[in-house]
Amino acid sequence: xxxxxxxxxxxxxxxxxxxxxxxxxxxxxxxxxxxxxxxxxxxxxxxxxxxxxxxxxxxxxxxxxxxxxxxxxxxxxxxxxxxxxxxxxxxxxxxxxxxxxxxxxxxxxxxxxxxxxxxxxxxxxxxxxxxxxxxxxxxxxxxxxxxxxxxxxxxxxxxxxxxxxxxxxxxxxxxxxxxxxxxxxxxxxxxxxxxxxxxxxxxxxxxxxxxxxxxxxxxxxxxxxxxxxxxxxxxxxxxxxxxxxxxxxxxxxxxxxxxxxxxxxxxxxxxxxxxxxxxxxxxxxxxxxxxxxxxxxxxxxxxxxxxxxxxxxxxxxxxxxxxxxxxxxxxxxxxxxxxxxxxxxxxxxxxxxxxxxxxxxxxxxxxxxxxxxxxxxxxxxxxxxxxxxxxxxxxxxxxxxxxxxxxxxxxxxxxxxxxxxxxxxxxxxxxxxxxxxxxxxxxxx
Amino acid sequence: xxxxxxxxxxxxxxxxxxxxxxxxxxxxxxxxxxxxxxxxxxxxxxxxxxxxxxxxxxxxxxxxxxxxxxxxxxxxxxxxxxxxxxxxxxxxxxxxxxxxxxxxxxxxxxxxxxxxxxxxxxxxxxxxxxxxxxxxxxxxxxxxxxxxxxxxxxxxxxxxxxxxxxxxxxxxxxxxxxxxxxxxxxxxxxxxxxxxxxxxxxxxxxxxxxxxxxxxxxxxxxxxxxxxxxxxxxxxxxxxxxxxxxxxxxxxxxxxxxxxxxxxxxxxxxxxxxxxxxxxxxxxxxxxxxxxxxxxxxxxxxxxxxxxxxxxxxxxxxxxxxxxxxxxxxxxxxxxxxxxxxxxxxxxxxxxxxxxxxxxxxxxxxxxxxxxxx
Numbered sequence: 001x002x003x004x005x006x007x008x009x010x011x012x013x014x015x016x017x018x019x020x021x022x023x024x025x026x027x028x029x030x031x032x033x034x035x036x037x038x039x040x041x042x043x044x045x046x047x048x049x050x051x052x053x054x055x056x057x058x059x060x061x062x063x064x065x066x067x068x069x070x071x072x073x074x075x076x077x078x079x080x081x082x083x084x085x086x087x088x089x090x091x092x093x094x095x096x097x098x099x100x101x102x103x104x105x106x107x108x109x110x111x112x113x114x115x116x117x118x119x120x121x122x123x124x125x126x127x128x129x130x131x132x133x134x135x136x137x138x139x140x141x142x143x144x145x146x147x148x149x150x151x152x153x154x155x156x157x158x159x160x161x162x163x164x165x166x167x168x169x170x171x172x173x174x175x176x177x178x179x180x181x182x183x184x185x186x187x188x189x190x191x192x193x194x195x196x197x198x199x200x201x202x203x204x205x206x207x208x209x210x211x212x213x214x215x216x217x218x219x220x221x222x223x224x225x226x227x228x229x230x231x232x233x234x235x236x237x238x239x240x241x242x243x244x245x246x247x248x249x250x251x252x253x254x255x256x257x258x259x260x261x262x263x264x265x266x267x268x269x270x271x272x273x274x275x276x277x278x279x280x281x282x283x284x285x286x287x288x289x290x291x292x293x294x295x296x297x298x299x300x301x302x303x304x305x306x307x308x309x310x311x312x313x314x315x316x317x318x319x320x321x322x323x324x325x326x327x328x329x330x331x332x333x334x335x336x337x338x339x340x341x342x343x344x345x346x347x348x349x350x351x352x353x354x355x356x357x358x359x360x361x362x363x364x365x366x367x368x369x370x371x372x373x374x375x376x377x378x379x380x381x382x383x384x385x386x387x388x389x390x391x392x393x394x395x396x397x398x399x400x401x402x403x404x405x406x407x408x409x410x411x412x413x414x415x416x417x418x419x420x421x422x423x424x425x426x427x428x429x430x431x432x433x434x435x436x437x438x439x440x441x442x443x444x445x
Numbered sequence: 446x447x448x449x450x451x452x453x454x455x456x457x458x459x460x461x462x463x464x465x466x467x468x469x470x471x472x473x474x475x476x477x478x479x480x481x482x483x484x485x486x487x488x489x490x491x492x493x494x495x496x497x498x499x500x501x502x503x504x505x506x507x508x509x510x511x512x513x514x515x516x517x518x519x520x521x522x523x524x525x526x527x528x529x530x531x532x533x534x535x536x537x538x539x540x541x542x543x544x545x546x547x548x549x550x551x552x553x554x555x556x557x558x559x560x561x562x563x564x565x566x567x568x569x570x571x572x573x574x575x576x577x578x579x580x581x582x583x584x585x586x587x588x589x590x591x592x593x594x595x596x597x598x599x600x601x602x603x604x605x606x607x608x609x610x611x612x613x614x615x616x617x618x619x620x621x622x623x624x625x626x627x628x629x630x631x632x633x634x635x636x637x638x639x640x641x642x643x644x645x646x647x648x649x650x651x652x653x654x655x656x657x658x659x660x661x662x663x664x665x666x667x668x669x670x671x672x673x674x675x676x677x678x679x680x681x682x683x684x685x686x687x688x689x690x691x692x693x694x695x696x697x698x699x700x701x702x703x704x705x706x707x708x709x710x711x712x713x714x715x716x717x718x719x720x721x722x723x724x725x726x727x728x729x730x731x732x733x734x735x736x737x738x739x740x741x742x743x744x745x746x747x748x749x750x751x752x753x754x755x756x757x758x759x760x761x762x763x764x765x766x767x768x769x770x771x772x773x774x775x776x777x778x779x780x781x782x783x784x785x786x787x788x789x790x791x792x793x794x795x796x797x798x799x800x801x802x803x804x805x806x807x808x809x810x811x812x813x814x815x816x817x818x819x
Contacts, residue, residue, distance in 0.1 A: 016635070277485070284489035284793045288758055289785065292777050293496050297503060370638035378640060378759050382774065396646070400763075405646075405654045406661060413646060421639060428635030 010437045017433030023426030031243050034236035046233045047390040054228035058116045058215035062411045063223040063231075075111035075216035081121075082209045087197075097204035103197040105212055109140075110190050114176050116215040118160040123209050124152045129202035133210070137179055140191025145170070145179065152199075152208060223411050225395070226402045234390035235415055241391045242423060245306060246373035252310040253372075254365040260314060261322035262353045265330055266345060275319065282315040291375075295384030302386040305379065309372065318364070322357070329356055359438040367431030370424035377420055392416035470815075478804065482797040486790075487566060493789045494561045497782045504550055506780055507574070511548070515540045548574050561786055568794075570787040575779040576772075585787040589769065595664055596756040596768035599684060603691035604749050607699060612742065615703030616730055619711055630700050637698030642759040645690035649763075652686060659686055662765035687764040691757060706741065710734050739810045747799045754795055755788075 011017045038046070046053055056079040067073050080086035082103060089103035124131045135147040135158075147166060148158060160166065161175050172178045182189050199208050222231035264275040294308050329335065330353070338352050379385060380393025381400065399405075399412040497503070519525045519537050528536070545551055552560070564571055570585035578588040618627050652659040659682060660666075666679045710716070711734050719733045720726075735742075756770030765771075769788065776784035807814045 016632070280481075280485045281488045281492070284485060284796055285492060286755065286789055286792060289773055289777065289789065290493070290496055292758075292774060293785070296777050297496075297780075367638075374638070374640045374643065378642065381642070382759060382762060400646075405650055408654065410650060410654065413650065417643065417646060420643065424638040425635055428638035432635055 007437050011433055014433035014436065016429040017437075020426045020428070020430030020433065023422055024430065027239055027243060027423055027426065030236065031240035035240055038233065038236065043233055043237045043390060044388055047229065047237070048388070049229075054224070054230065055119075055121075056213050057219055057224045057228040057230060058217070059224060059226060059228050060407075060409055060412075061116075061215075061217060061219035061224045062409070063221055063415075064218045065221065066218060066411065072112035073110060074113050074218040075109065075115045075214075077115075077214055077216040077219045078107070079211060079213040080105055081211035083211070087210065087212060089197075094200075098200060098202050101197075101199040101201070101208060103199075103210065104194055105197075106192055106194045107214070108192050109180065111217070112188065113217050114180055114188065116217065117176065118179075119213045119215070120158040120160075121211040121213065122150070122152050122156045122158065123211075124154060124156075124201070124207065126154075126201065126203055126206040129206070131199055131201040131206055131208045133197060133199040133208065136196040138194035138196060139179070139189055140193060141182060141189050222415060225398055225412065231395060231412070231415060234392070234395050235419065237390045238392035238395070238416065238419065241302070241386075241389055242373045242376065242420070245302060245376045246369040246423070246427070249306055249309050249313070249372035249375075250365050250368045252306075253313040254318075254361055254368065256310065257314050257316075257319050258322055258354060258357055258361055259349075261319050262326055262349050262357075265323055265326035266349050266353060272323075275315070275323075279315040279319055282312065283317070285312070287312055288378075291379065292382065292384060295379055295382075300384055300387050302376070302389060305376070305384075305386075309375065322360075325357065325360065326353060329353060363431055363435035363438050366427055366434055369427040369431070373423055373427075374420065392420050474804075478801055482801055486793045486797050487562070489793050490565050490786065490790050491558070491562050494558050494565070494782070494786055497777075497785045498554060498558065503780050503782065504554065507548060508545065508550060511541055511544045511550075515544060561782070565786050565790040568790070570790075571783045573776075573784050574781045576776055576781050576784055585783045588772065588784060589787055589791070592767060592769045592772045595766060596761070596770065597753055598680075599687055599761075599766060599768060600691070600753040600756060602684065603688040604753060606688075607692050607695055608746060608749055611696065611699035612703055615700050615707055616735070618700065618704045619707035619734070620726065620730070622708060627704070630697055630704065633697040634701040636693075637695050639694060640759070641690045641694035641757060642763045643690075644693045645687060645760055645763045648686045648690050659683075662763070664767055687760055687766055690764075691760060703742075706738060707734055710738055713737075737811075740807050740814075743806055743810065744803060747803055751792070751795050751799055754792055 034043075056077070058077050061077060062074065064074075064076055067076075082089050087103050087105045089101055091099055091101050093099045120135065122133060130151040130153060132149070132151055134149040137145040137147050139145070146169075147160065148163060150156070150158060160179070163175065166175050167173060170178045180188055180193075195212060197210055199210075201208055220230055220232060222235050224230055260275060264272040290312060291305065291308060295305060298304060335348065335352055338348050343352070376385075376391065377393030377396065380391055381397050383397060385391055385394045385397065393416070395416040396413055399409065399416075402409075402412075404410070404412040516537055519533065519540065525533055525536065542551075549557055549560075570589070572583045573585050573588060576588055577583050578591045580587070580591065582588070614630075618624075618630060621627055649661055653661045662683075664680065664683050665676060666683075670676045670679055713733075716729060716733045719729050724733075754769070756768045756773070758770035758774050760766070761768045761771040762774055773785065773788050776788070
């Protein structure tokens with residue numbers, strides 16, 4: 001116990017250890033936060049949901065905070081609807097069961113770029129006669145543009161940019177541009193815009209709801225991808241996945257390597273020979289190719305890949321290193337004493353040999369975490385990521401496949417890459433410091 | 446000359462006996478080593494073949510693909526359209542059968558595995574199932590040979606640069622222990638936890654996307670310049686980013702490792718002794734520090750040479766570099782077992798050969814080591 005406290009206080013003398021520990025604690029906090037706020041099922045639904053889940057988001061939207069760094073401002077996305085009152089509406093009953101609905105939504109537009117699209121999602125209930133809705137657009141400079149007159153079916157989507165009638169009326173191909181620019185100067189008009197909606201229902205039970213979705217240029221804290229998914233979900237959920245994969249692989253590999261090396265050295269004979277032969281064969285096997293083959297042919301599940309990684313990483317150079325150290329430890333006096341009082345083989349292996357090597361195990365374990373975290377990301381970048389889980393590597397793969405760098409969507413790669421980098425560096429820094437604390441040979445160097 | 450014992454004839458005999466036993470020892474060692482290495486290589490290659498076959502499941506995939514492809518081709522060909530439905534069905538069946546025979550699907554999987562194994566071990570790499578080289582050949586040897594120069598160029602340049610620069614810098618640093626540069630290298634060594642393709646993405650972002658001064662990927666401009674000088678320049682321009690990312694990713698850790706290694710050796714008593722004698726520091730470095738560390742440096746160098754062969758799969762994929770690593774990845778995606786096995790067997794042979802040679806090289810550079818001695 002005292003030794004442990006000693007090494008801990010020794011450890012905290014290294015600034016890199018403090019930074020590394022803080023980074024790891026931060027990551028653990030994010031991981032716990034992600035798992036608690038977005039439960040597993042919900043995360044999967046949001047990641048694989050498609051258009052139904054993410055229709056309110058624009059495609060390829062950068063995170064909203066880039067406005068802080070840019071002199072020209074991008075429009076933020078929003079969506080409002082009559083159902084929850086974010087579009088205030090008044091319903092006045094008329095004669096013979098008809099009723100009229102008036103709703104006005106006013107918003108301020110101060111961006112230097114046009115939004116991607118404006119969409120109305122209209123839903124209604126009726127027996128026979130379809131309700132009717134008309135929309136008008138009021139610009140800050142006082143123009144009024146009639147947008148559409150529609151008979152509404154039960155679920156209807158109206159996209160401003162794709163309405164051919166509106167294109168003809170405005171004599172333009174780009175509806176969004178002519179809605180937001182001054183027709184004479186061609187400049188974007190900033191100020192308060194209004195969307196006027198007026199609807200009529202023709203049956204007493206009939207009613208109508210409208211959702212107005214504004215697809216801007218930026219979205220949320222993390223932005224969105226090609227499928228309108230909020231990148232916050234994979235960024236948050238990638239943390240527990242990366243940590244779990246890295247830690248489990250590192251722990252499994254180093255503990256199993258050590259136990260097998262200890263058993264081999266203690267019992268010697270054919271056990272030791274077998275372990276050495278397996279190691280020789282395994283060193284010849286191409287590690288990454290075999291993982292790629294397993295991913296392509298068998299299963300891309302993260303658990304299969306994790307087990308294969310551990311199995312292939314046990315019998316490598318480190319088992320040889322452990323073996324040579326165990327050979328020395330085996331000859332020590334305390335082992336001799338244990339043998340003399342009749343301790344059994346397993347007892348000597350697990351209570352005498354292995355505990356002696358724990359100081360060597362810990363730095364190696366921590367330092368090997370980044371390699372495994374990046375291995376998972378590398379496989380995902382090659383298209384062999386887990387098919388279900390949202391991970392950082394998957395974001396990079398999506399971004400690469402969609403030419404993010406070429407098309408200038410830098411945020412898309414930078415966000416997961418930064419997180420990966422921080423994780424890798426955090427563990428590597430702590431591992432380096434641990435190596436110096438536990439490895440007295442290095443302490444002075 | 447210092448010790449002369451016994452009669453001259455006795456001395457010669459003793460020498461002869463010693464020489465004989467040395468030859469015997471070396472021969473026995475060589476034979477056992479070659480045998481164990483051969484067994485190791487055989488088992489590894491067989492395992493690779495088993496995994497690449499996926500216990501026979503790949504056969505099902507390939508059968509399906511052949512059926513699809515043949516049916517499509519025949520259904521689309523104008524001459525087949527005028528045929529009798531029965532004649533056409535027979536044509537499809539026959540084509541599928543001959544196609545399956547070409548790929549070898551008519552032979553049981555266990556037999557095929559051993560055939561793959563014996564062909565691989567005798568380096569008859571055979572023909573690829575789906576891949577073709579750029580010149581249109583399906584011969585695995587040609588496919589691999591065509592991809593070898595780009596990989597050797599990229600990996601060779603970056604790894605050799607990395608090796609020599611880090612050994613030299615480390616020697617230099619080990620003399621200036623505790624200086625600013627030394628601390629800098631120690632502080633930066635965790636950066637090597639990040640793999641090269643990752644730095645590659647950042648480099649592409651900075652130099653290709655933002656500054657637009659270097660290409661995103663590929664090996665030469667398209668169309669390739671006809672003038673050899675322009676071709677070389679274009680190649681250099683395309684190679685800069687992948688080579689840089691390969692170097693950056695291992696640079697600091699490599700220097701750090703060599704430096705620590707040299708430092709451990711430079712605190713030996715005989716080094717202190719040499720310094721006390723007043724030998725110039727160059728001599729101390731060369732003869733007292735570098736010399737005993739030579740076996741380790743040679744091992745590293747040999748492993749580096751082997752790593753040239755495998756290429757860097759992900760870095761090559763990220764930079765669209767037409768090398769062996771990317772070819773292997775493509776081969777796996779196309780279930781092209783001959784290419785996978787071909788690439789593995791050459792790696793296995795190279796590794797075995799290097800391990801075998803190293804034992805002798807150690808004996809050459811380190812007088813304490815005897816070949817086959819305990």
